Amino acid sequence: MELPQHWPLPQAASLRDELVAAYAEPGRHYHDQRHLTELLARLDELAAAGTAYDDVPVRLAGWFHDAVYDCERDAEERSAVRAEHALTGLCPDDVVAEVVRLVRGTETHAPEDGDVNGAALSDADLAVLASSPARYAEYAADVRQEYSHLSDDEWQHGRSDLLRSLLERERLFHTAIGHDQWEPVARVNLEAELAGLNDLATAE
Numbered sequence: 001m002e003l004p005q006h007w008p009l010p011q012a013a014s015l016r017d018e019l020v021a022a023y024a025e026p027g028r029h030y031h032d033q034r035h036l037t038e039l040l041a042r043l044d045e046l047a048a049a050g051t052a053y054d055d056v057p058v059r060l061a062g063w064f065h066d067a068v069y070d071c072e073r074d075a076e077e078r079s080a081v082r083a084e085h086a087l088t089g090l091c092p093d094d095v096v097a098e099v100v101r102l103v104r105g106t107e108t109h110a111p112e113d114g115d116v117n118g119a120a121l122s123d124a125d126l127a128v129l130a131s132s133p134a135r136y137a138e139y140a141a142d143v144r145q146e147y148s149h150l151s152d153d154e155w156q157h158g159r160s161d162l163l164r165s166l167l168e169r170e171r172l173f174h175t176a177i178g179h180d181q182w183e184p185v186a187r188v189n190l191e192a193e194l195a196g197l198n199d200l201a202t203a204e
Contacts, residue, residue, distance in 0.1 A: 030142035061102035
């Protein structure tokens with residue numbers, strides 16, 4: 001596949017290569033190089049539509065947001081710590097601090113009002129929810145593979161709870177293009193997946 005583009009630190013190509021390798025680690029089925037590539041493309045899409053955000057810290061946060069991924073709850077925090085260690089000395093301190101803040105924010109995808117950087121990164125990360133039905137099905141199947149250690153019953157209950165919590169949110173997306181164009185599609189996809197899980201539970 002085409003490797004991720006738009007690395008904002010040309011003086012640190014070796015760090016870029018380390019991150020590309022991290023996204024290719026065994027056990028990653030969704031949180032892989034394809035996801036990183038799609039996230040960066042969505043940031044481009046937001047910028048092209050006039051969404052204002054600080055390009056360098058947001059793009060770096062995109063690169064680092066899943067630098068550590070193992071299905072454990074503190075992966076975002078460990079990714080943030082990795083970003084802080086890797087970027088200190090390469091970027092101004094305020095950029096490093098913003099990258100770390102943004103990576104931590106991907107745990108909840110709930111940026112505060114006025115947080116344009118958090119909104120851009122959160123929307124780009126969740127944009128797969130607004131994919132075509134075929135791509136969404138691939139995404140859901142890939143996430144299931146990452147949680148293959150769970151039984152079908154555990155998966156169905158946990159995934160259903162997550163889908164309901166997303167659908168209960170007032171907003172999934174926080175940028176104008178995300179809310180206006182992506183949110184309706186995402187809600188249809190989420191509702192369809194939840195209905196499918198409910199059908200499986202009923203059949204059992």
